[in-house]
Amino acid sequence: MKTSHLYLFLHVLLAGGVSVRAFDPVTTTVAIGVGATLGRMILNYFRESCDSKWIAFNLTGLETDLENKLFGQHIASRIILKAVSGFMGNENPKKPLVLSLHGWTGTGKNFVSKLIAENIYKEGMDSSFVHVFTSTLHFPHPSQYLTYKSQLQQWIKGNVSNCERSMFIFDEMDKMHPGLIDSIKPYLDYYDKLDGVSYRKSIFIFLSNAGGDRIIQTALDFWNAGRNRNEIELKDLETLISLSVFNDNQSGFFHTSLIDKNLVDFFVPFLPLEYQHVVQCALSEMKVRGHEPDFEVAHKVAKDLVYFPKSERAFSVKGCKTIESKLDYYT
Template sequence: MMNHVFGQHLVIDIVVKALRGHFYRGHPSKALAMSFHGWPGGGKNYVSQFITNSLYAKGSRSRFVHFFAGKLHFPLQEQADIYRKLKGRFSSVFACPDQTEPICRLFQLHLQDWIRGNVSQCYWSTFIFDEVDKMPRGVLDAVKPFIDHHDHIDGVEYRHAIFIFLSNTGGNTITKRHLELWQSGKRREDFELRDFEDLIRKGAFNEAGGFHKSEAIESNLIDHYVPFLPLEEKHVRLCVIEEFKKRGVMNPQEELVDEIMKDVTFGPNKQRIFSNSGCKRLSHKVLTLIERLKYRDMTEEDMHFYTRR
């Protein structure tokens, strides 16, 4: 991970130690719950893939890895008309906002059934929740029993499972704190988790989204709040080089990297230190540039053959 994730020393340190502790303890007291926070493009999904690729032979394609996307799997507005008819069908087990109560409960019950069924088959299952900030409030309260300190629930052990939550919530707070530390003379490499963790926890609890007023946060069941720092130009350049390497260009010329960097914008407005989109969108831009260069370097005969294909 260290050679592929750039500018995120806190992430590497926290995640690696958390996973080692969880797996080498033998009998963990609870499931491992980590919450990743930061601007888009900082590497939250990328690190999640590294985790699953390290733990399972088939990586993220393993049947023991379960991925949920906020808007896709919990489409609150789209389902409102359908589930409004179900009001009163479910008992008040969870604290859902009144206006979305029947929808929220149905999502919760579905989520609990899915987790229960899959952990029954494999104790070492991993559940990844993306776009937590776009999930309806209250839905993730359904996860609380599974990340709490229980030996088992109805004969099923959940202590070995992993729950990872990805959210843009806290991104602005992390950036603001980064600027404060930088202006005080502290080097980025010297930032510590304590500089960010409490700010992230409070932000996740109070901002709109799946963790708003969450019982999991209130009960201190999230083991690690992991800050993904905004990426600087030097980090984005490393991402660009990595994308070229993935496509067989092992030593890309500086001019090629500069060409990709022209499309990267930086902020905040005054400082213009951090990439607004992190390392997102770079993959397709690199691929497009490589194809463009191939096409440019073709002879007329090559080009005729290429276009015929």
């Protein structure tokens, strides 16, 4: 029912559709029944539900967002678009989509997760079907490791039972207790159902700084060789990243069966950002705030950041992470 039709229905009903005589128990009961039904209709109309009204993939929207809002990440943009569009366009996927995003802070990992959510769920990151876990917040005590495993399994099972098109984002995987993520390994595997629940239409996204050093070293090698960063390909980094995090005993992926059993569909590298990308981030933030692009201010913001190596000033240490606060200072 469209909103305009709903309002018309309410108007007709309230204006003359129900007449209640004082203290008439039969009529009053009918009126109460109609009111309760009407209340449920209104509540259900505005309440988010697991259907196409609230969950619908916008391919054009994601493609446009990646092109116009994510800077310096040609590998990540291409992989994310193909992986998400292919998965969402498949009515019968064999397993959930599992993406692992790697790179230093400020390079766009959290931002990409937000873009994916906004182009699948009407409510974006505020959707009740998008769930974010942060290691230092949700799993802070190593001594409670076994409790966390049980809670995590129950939480995911309960939410996927409620909506098969659920999304789970695990932030700070490099700070997660090694082995904890293995508790959800069965949910990411090639099963039709587990205890009556199908996880095949869900999306799991892991965010991590782990592997960032390998990514930076590769970018530096290209920089020092005078090669364009756009020449860097997934094959130059994916194996390096997976081996790095698998053998890092400080990482949540340490010797995990998710890697050993090839359940991660893509290890997505996020390259360190150059000066030009920081300028683009500043201009984009101005647009978000409804301001006209000011290249002079954008360059002031970019110059104010710290870059490495010190001699070449090739890459921003914090990527675009502090752009918002810097703009507040310069505008």
